[in-house]
Amino acid sequence: MIKALFKHIYKYYKDTFILAIAGVVIGVLVGIIDAAFGLGLNACTAIRTKYFWYLIWFLPLGGVFVWFIYHQFGKSVANGMKMVFHVGLGKNNKLPIRMVPLAVIGTWTTHLFGGSAGREGVAVQIGAAVSNNVGRLVDKTIDIENSRKMFLITGMAAGFSGLFCTPLAAIFFALEVLVAGKLEYHALIPATVASISAAFTSRALGLRKFHINILETLNYHPSTYNAVFLLKLAAMGLCFGIVGSLFALILRYLRLKFAFRFSSPVKKVLIMGAVIAVLMMVFHQGRYSGTGSNLVALCFDGITDDIYAYDWILKMALTILTLSSGFIGGEVAPLFSIGSCLGYVLGPVFGFDPMFGAALGFASVFCSGSNTLLAAILVGVESFGYSMLPFFSVVCFVSFIFNFNNSIFTAQRVAFTR
Amino acid sequence: MIKALFKHIYKYYKDTFILAIAGVVIGVLVGIIDAAFGLGLNACTAIRTKYFWYLIWFLPLGGVFVWFIYHQFGKSVANGMKMVFHVGLGKNNKLPIRMVPLAVIGTWTTHLFGGSAGREGVAVQIGAAVSNNVGRLVDKTIDIENSRKMFLITGMAAGFSGLFCTPLAAIFFALEVLVAGKLEYHALIPATVASISAAFTSRALGLRKFHINILETLNYHPSTYNAVFLLKLAAMGLCFGIVGSLFALILRYLRLKFAFRFSSPVKKVLIMGAVIAVLMMVFHQGRYSGTGSNLVALCFDGITDDIYAYDWILKMALTILTLSSGFIGGEVAPLFSIGSCLGYVLGPVFGFDPMFGAALGFASVFCSGSNTLLAAILVGVESFGYSMLPFFSVVCFVSFIFNFNNSIFTAQRVAFTR
Structure with a gap:
């Protein structure tokens, strides 16, 4: 019994350590993509603010364009955030990486032509999809308990943190959002590492945090x-x-x-x-x-x-x-x-x-x-x-x-x- | 269906409101007892510090005294904190109020004669027992969903907060301690009200918070x-x-x-x-x-x-x-x-x-x-x-x-x- 206990403890901390290392990789990757997405979005916003009266007329066409790219390349990923949740709740396994460019381009289009919308949905999808793909690579060599969920939460934390540069909020967002009232503490360490790495990375690449004391x-x-x-x-x-x-x-x-x-x-x-x-x-x-x-x-x-x-x-x-x-x-x-x-x-x-x-x-x-x-x-x-x-x-x-x-x-x- | 939903919502917020009012009562009561307990403990500590060489010899006898009072009056409450948890986890219903004087006198004795121990166990028991008894009174007139657990968490928050004067920590302590990784948000509002009331009360009665910036x-x-x-x-x-x-x-x-x-x-x-x-x-x-x-x-x-x-x-x-x-x-x-x-x-x-x-x-x-x-x-x-x-x-x-x-x-x- 003692031996089984030690084996469990060893496996748990080994998993945590591997996930933490993977968390750095995920955090940096997601931070880079978040920064590109965020800076691109800032550019779209700047252009729209300047040329509002030229661009707003094309909002309906922009919408058709968004529909078109999802229709052509992303029928299976049209329901972005729902897919992310389904992986977290064990109803699905795979998040195709193409949900990232689609969500990024879709959101840029919405913002360029003057729609009113946010951006964190995209950031969380970026994080989840990157992490899911990294996780599936890791899975081929190492067996990590509950790995789908672990990587998902890690990625969500990175995605949120990389965009808003609020690492603590991002960690708890990822831990608590799947089931309100439950904290997925199993993923605490990788989520923390990924969240901090993503915030560092995107800040280093020029994304600025909103902060007023x-x-x-x-x-x-x-x-x-x-x-x-x-x-x-x-x-x-x-x-x-x-x-x-x-x-x-x-x-x-x-x-x-x-x-x-x-x-x-x-x-x-x-x-x-x-x-x-x-x-x-x-x-x-x-x-x-x-x-x-x-x-x-x-x-x-x-x-x-x-x-x-x-x-x-x-x-x-x-x-x-x-x-x-x-x-x-x-x-x-x-x-x-x-x-x-x-x-x-x-x-x-x-x-x-x-x-x-x-x-x-x-x-x-x-x-x-x-x-x-x-x-x-x-x-x-x-x-x-x-x-x-x-x-x-x-x-x-x-x-x-x-x-x-x-x-x-x-x-x-x-x-x-x- | 809509009607049932509204009925549920109405009942939930009515319950929350009643629990919040009860939370004030519980908070004030617990704050008073916590203050008396805490100030008494400070007095015991001061006496022991001054007369250490006289008192320490009686530590074994102090221990026998503690055993004696529990043996005479509190066999059923000897396992204080475990009883509190059992109410929280639905294994038991009732916390007799006599666990309060027993735990208070027991702890004072330990401290007076030079044992090394804490005090929050007592404070949490004070909170839980007072709240449990208030709760059972309330239950006689009003039907509140899940009331045993609600009152328990409310009381624990009040007990912790009244002693340490750290209301936020007390709220989350009570919400998360029963099941690690789960937050009993159902009790959030009464726990908050009770915690803040208890901190105010015990502070007003002279208990000082440990604080260094x-x-x-x-x-x-x-x-x-x-x-x-x-x-x-x-x-x-x-x-x-x-x-x-x-x-x-x-x-x-x-x-x-x-x-x-x-x-x-x-x-x-x-x-x-x-x-x-x-x-x-x-x-x-x-x-x-x-x-x-x-x-x-x-x-x-x-x-x-x-x-x-x-x-x-x-x-x-x-x-x-x-x-x-x-x-x-x-x-x-x-x-x-x-x-x-x-x-x-x-x-x-x-x-x-x-x-x-x-x-x-x-x-x-x-x-x-x-x-x-x-x-x-x-x-x-x-x-x-x-x-x-x-x-x-x-x-x-x-x-x-x-x-x-x-x-x-x-x-x-x-x-x-x-």
Whole structure:
């Protein structure tokens, strides 16, 4: 018995060590691809911002192009994030590497022609697909327990971290996203190694992290909080939770609705692309195109009155329309910007500085929308300063509980009652 | 179907709201008892420190007294923490309130006469027992889903938080301790409310939190770390992990061993009490008696050369002896001091300031010994400053993985492979 125990321990740590080494390789590879993807996306955004009035007309055609490349080369990978989850939950084994170029080109196209969408969906797919392929190579020589899942989580952490340069948030995102309430600690070490390697790599290649230490300008100290302060935070968390939840719910509903409504996906993307293009022109000429990082920047530039009270609603509506019409892109970055804009107007209602509200919204609308608690708190502190930990915790706790079991990741499972 | 869904949602949020209200009551009650217990313990420590040479002779008799009160009044509650876990895991329903005075008096006795033990075991039992009794009252009028477990987690959070005044660590301790790798998010809101209420209450009653912002004196910045720095942190985490794991393993082994070795518990506590008393006198006259907060204070007083390289070994040995001989007390505070003393001597080996090493050891030996990751990281940042988050994370990740499935909580379950 003792011998079997030692054998198990030896195998476990040997596996962990091999996975950690593989984690460096995966992290560096994913960091490079993330950097290329991210810098390309920045270029698309810059071009679109400059030539908005030329490009927005082609949004429907861009949508057709996205449909075409998936139709020609990627029928089997059209359902990107769902495939990633199916590998994590043991329903599938293989993630073809061609999902990477397809998702990258699809997302660039969406952003170049003025759709409203995110980018982390792509980053996570990059990470998962690269890691899955590295893992299948490793498997040919070494037998690692539970290797499909281990490599998947490692890759997701690398993908998230390489793009956002928030390694801690990325680790917990990958550990907790498959089954809400369960942490896949088995993959903790490889996920950590891959996440840190990816963040280092993409930063070295020029990708910049979004970071503002807002407590340097604002004066909220954890030791000064009282019951009223905490109740205000909870009330804000409630609002953020409902908005994040609605985002996930409506997106899911409209995706189904449009799929039934239109006789073909080409028709869908053509008609809806035209509708979105018109809306983008009408509502402040491209303000709601792209990831929404422009709105986040406006929230934290220190200038007042440059965020409209309805910014979060329009950003939410246009992102949902873009993503349910067949365009490719993520949901997380728009959740950040929806949350920031909502928090910016909600903060003063509760007597807070708008920037403080915006920071809280940034993390906690993502918390509810993605149904991942620890990742959201950590995204908050890695973006706005570690001393914000108690505030992000309280707001995200409430937001997480008021998510009503919705998630932008429809294949996610939940391990607790809510 | 929609109607059933709404009914479920309504019931869930009604339950959560009622539990949150109950959480305030539980938090305040537990905070008061925790404060009384903690202040009493401080008094015992002060008396013992002053009259060490008078009191240490009576350690064996103190042990017999502890045995006697449990034998007379608390046979059914002698296995305190195990009972708490059994309620959490659904194997038992009821925690008699008399476990509170027994654990309090037992621990005071241990500390007054110079045993080496902790106090959080008592605090968690206080929280769990109070909450269990409040819960059974509530149950008579309102039907709450899963109420035994909900109230247990709420109470554990309150107990931990009321004593250590670290509300975030307490919340995650209670959520994750029952089943490692699983977070009982169902209880998130009541645990949060109870934890914060308890911390407020006990602080208002005069219990002081251990807190040192070590980054104010040391200059480690997250943005300056590189691969070598991270590998050093990982190597330290490995050492801390093994020590915490050994603590749990040897304690478990010796508890069983002594139970078989001695023909009666009275004989055990008399003989072993005498042995411990002699060891306490020989080794620096009481330096290793009590919770070990004296050693932690020496680690962070800025004076060099007042920590011996063997402090952690002796503290570990004497705590294990005390707890396996029939004395009552916790394991967490000694884990803090063992970790700090070890880190203090281990830090300079890796080129770090001893205080930096001590802070890392404080959290991560507890991490491994208790098999709770998030609680340990949060204890670290709530004690030494939120900006230490990345350092505590890396060290605790490694420490947690090298715990070899041991835990001071022998009834704990593990939900992932390791």
